[in-house]
Amino acid sequence: MSESVHIVLDETAMAAAGSGNVLASRLIHRAHAEPGWFLYAPACALVEAERSRPGTAEHLAAMPGIIVLDLDLPAALAIAPHETWAAAHAEHTAQPTPDRPDGAIVATTAPKRWESHPVRVLDLT
Template sequence: MSDQIHVLLDETAMVAAGQGNFVVSRLIHRAHAEAGWYVYVTTCALVEADRARPGAAEHLVSMPGITVLDLDLPAALAVARDDSWAVAHTRYAAEPMPERPDGAFIATAAPKRWENHPVRLLDINP
């Protein structure tokens, strides 16, 4: 088990960040200020967040501590099998990989949408 914390923001968490959600703000702060904390956004979820809250994408990617995960070929192949690009890209990025051996938690304001997916969640609702 790694001593690093990896968290992916889904599009609902990104929108919540723009609305002042304390949990998301704290995660972003920790990723910027503390060693071993990492916060990611996938490009597909970033697009959906910006559709829901215009300006969210530019705001999030300008923050120190946020790492944007591109839609590379393996991610694109995973996305192609799903109806929702945002969910598929985020789910794929949460899987264990060499840079995230234990995978990543998905921070979300909509935990029910992830019930049928084998992922670890962080519910950001109060």
């Protein structure tokens, strides 16, 4: 049995997916076609992606391989002190949970921004 793969799209990865980034497209395909691959779109990051690239949110939310994560109370409390909720919600989503004991990897086109954060990063550039 293979291990599950959990990947969180930050807002830059979401915008890249909408503009034809090959690596982002491959992630979406794998999440749809392969068991054990999970691709998450935190709602706050989805909003920011929509602001930077209109149409992105609707496009991603319609894809069957993407799990849109609501801003629930634990997430809201965790991200409230942060300056940008998009990155904070992605970081919160990447943290270990009972369903994801090893956490998740943050997919991004801006890997340097994540250097000081306690997350693993997948560079989509």
